[in-house]
Amino acid sequence: MADEILLRTENLRREFGALVAVDDVSITVKARTLHSIIGPNGAGKTTFFNLLSGNLAPTSGKVFFKDQDITNLPLHRTTHLGMGRSFQITNIFPNLTVLENVRLAAQAMGRSNFRFWRPYTAFGDYLERAHEVMAQVGLEPVALLPARTLPHGDQRKLELAMILAPDPELLLLDEPTAGMASEQVPELMALIQRIQEEGQKTVMLVEHNMNVVMGYSDVITVMHQGAVLAEGTPGDIARNEAVQIAYLGGLYELAL
Ligand SMILES: Nc1ncnc2c1ncn2[C@@H]1O[C@H](COP(=O)(O)OP(=O)(O)O)[C@@H](O)[C@H]1O
Ligand SMILES: [Mg+2]
Numbered sequence: 001m002a003d004e005i006l007l008r009t010e011n012l013r014r015e016f017g018a019l020v021a022v023d024d025v026s027i028t029v030k031a032r033t034l035h036s037i038i039g040p041n042g043a044g045k046t047t048f049f050n051l052l053s054g055n056l057a058p059t060s061g062k063v064f065f066k067d068q069d070i071t072n073l074p075l076h077r078t079t080h081l082g083m084g085r086s087f088q089i090t091n092i093f094p095n096l097t098v099l100e101n102v103r104l105a106a107q108a109m110g111r112s113n114f115r116f117w118r119p120y121t122a123f124g125d126y127l128e129r130a131h132e133v134m135a136q137v138g139l140e141p142v143a144l145l146p147a148r149t150l151p152h153g154d155q156r157k158l159e160l161a162m163i164l165a166p167d168p169e170l171l172l173l174d175e176p177t178a179g180m181a182s183e184q185v186p187e188l189m190a191l192i193q194r195i196q197e198e199g200q201k202t203v204m205l206v207e208h209n210m211n212v213v214m215g216y217s218d219v220i221t222v223m224h225q226g227a228v229l230a231e232g233t234p235g236d237i238a239r240n241e242a243v244q245i246a247y248l249g250g251l252y253e254l255a256l
Contacts, residue, residue: 023226039223084168094148
């Protein structure tokens with residue numbers, strides 16, 4: 001099942017008035033890969049993620065997740081199907097501890113409905129899951145600190161832990177390294193890659209800086225003005241003429 005497709009879009013489109021934010025995008029995402037979507041600010045990356053997760057309804061086109069048409073399902077339904085997504089605005093409760101934030105994320109987003117029938121053990125289950133996830137991202141040492149006291153880099157790890165808590169099959173990460181000091185970026189990217197590999201997860205990651213994802217992605221889709229400009233392995237993308245022209249033309253933040 002090496003080539004199993006987890007997610008697929010068909011001519012996915014979103015207009016805002018006269019603006020075409022996502023312009024008939026058709027992509028396939030293979031299971032258990034790290035698939036990055038890159039492109040400059042305004043390329044339509046976040047809107048595309050919003051269409052995948054059900055945050056936003058498409059103008060036209062379709063989204064399939066595990067061969068199921070999920071095009072018009074709302075966010076809570078896609079979450080139950082196994083999609084986890086991050087938001088640019090975080091859902092961290094600043095005055096709760098790291099542990100409480102992760103446990104609440106496991107509980108609130110928990111997709112195992114059977115838990116409703118086991119109210120007395122559920123709390124312990126979620127607590128156990130929270131500890132498991134904190135260990136995975138390296139936050140166990142700060143488990144009992146209020147979230148607001150964490151340095152920025154650890155807050156990004158906490159967000160990652162909160163997405164992981166309900167054990168999604170697909171993680172949609174929108175600029176997970178945003179606002180981090182550049183020397184901390186490789187550590188978070190390596191962590192995301194490890195989570196993908198060890199957890200057999202599929203990760204879709206949005207990033208505006210191509211260099212950040214080059215060393216970690218299996219596949220890169222380049223978006224430009226709402227449309228797909230190129231797609232391939234990092235090597236393919238580095239060699240792609242249209243991408244090179246776009247980068248040399250200064251459309252992107254950093255050159256190859
Ligand atoms: N809710 C909205 N209403 C109107 N325009 C929007 C809305 N959301 C995004 N846009 C526009 O759609 C385009 C794509 O935005 P976005 O998806 O946020 O790009 P990216 O994440 O690649 O920076 C931009 O021109 C943006 O201004
Ligand atoms: Mg964005």
